[in-house]
Amino acid sequence: MEDAKGNIWFGRDGYGACKYDGNSMVHFTTKDGLNSNNVQSIVEDTKGNLWFGTRVGEKDNSDPKQHGQGGLNKYDGKKVTHFSEIKGFSESDVYGIHRDITNDLWFGTRSHGVYKLVNNEFVNYAIPKSTVSFLKDKKGNLWLGWAGGLYRIATDGKIMNITKTNITDL
Numbered sequence: 001m002e003d004a005k006g007n008i009w010f011g012r013d014g015y016g017a018c019k020y021d022g023n024s025m026v027h028f029t030t031k032d033g034l035n036s037n038n039v040q041s042i043v044e045d046t047k048g049n050l051w052f053g054t055r056v057g058e059k060d061n062s063d064p065k066q067h068g069q070g071g072l073n074k075y076d077g078k079k080v081t082h083f084s085e086i087k088g089f090s091e092s093d094v095y096g097i098h099r100d101i102t103n104d105l106w107f108g109t110r111s112h113g114v115y116k117l118v119n120n121e122f123v124n125y126a127i128p129k130s131t132v133s134f135l136k137d138k139k140g141n142l143w144l145g146w147a148g149g150l151y152r153i154a155t156d157g158k159i160m161n162i163t164k165t166n167i168t169d170l
Helices: none
Strands: 008-012 016-020 025-028 039-044 050-054 071-075 080-082 094-099 105-109 114-118 121-125 133-136 142-146 149-153 159-162
Touching: 008 039, 016 039, 050 105, 071 094, 094 133, 105 142
Parallel strands: 039 094
Antiparallel strands: 008 016, 016 025, 039 050, 050 071, 050 094, 071 080, 094 105, 105 114, 114 121, 133 142, 142 149, 149 159
């Protein structure tokens, strides 16, 4: 991800996040406040804050470098904020973060659906699968990809699991 200042950010599974400014590389890990070194997604909001989606490290690798609770992190350039009061944002996996064409932020969790940040509040949409990819179309519908399928959140908030049998209902 390239931020507004031209820095390039990389999420590294087991090694945190890295920022490359064109001359040097800086690493961000749990020592710097991230809740996991398993960074799955990075997005910058319109205010210049960076949002990191991380996953729990102990599930699949015993490497001590791949540790952490997993969840959502917000970095304002000085400190990292966690959202432990929100289900799915602490001790969980946040695989996908998306800033759509209207600058809304969307967060996909492993087992607590999808959240949209609205007026500094997280609004939950009960998607029963782990969302890993997002797309907001020209009509304002949000499309969510996950391992094995596709969901759509229509502009009226209606959630639909897209299947071969209901594709004609769109």
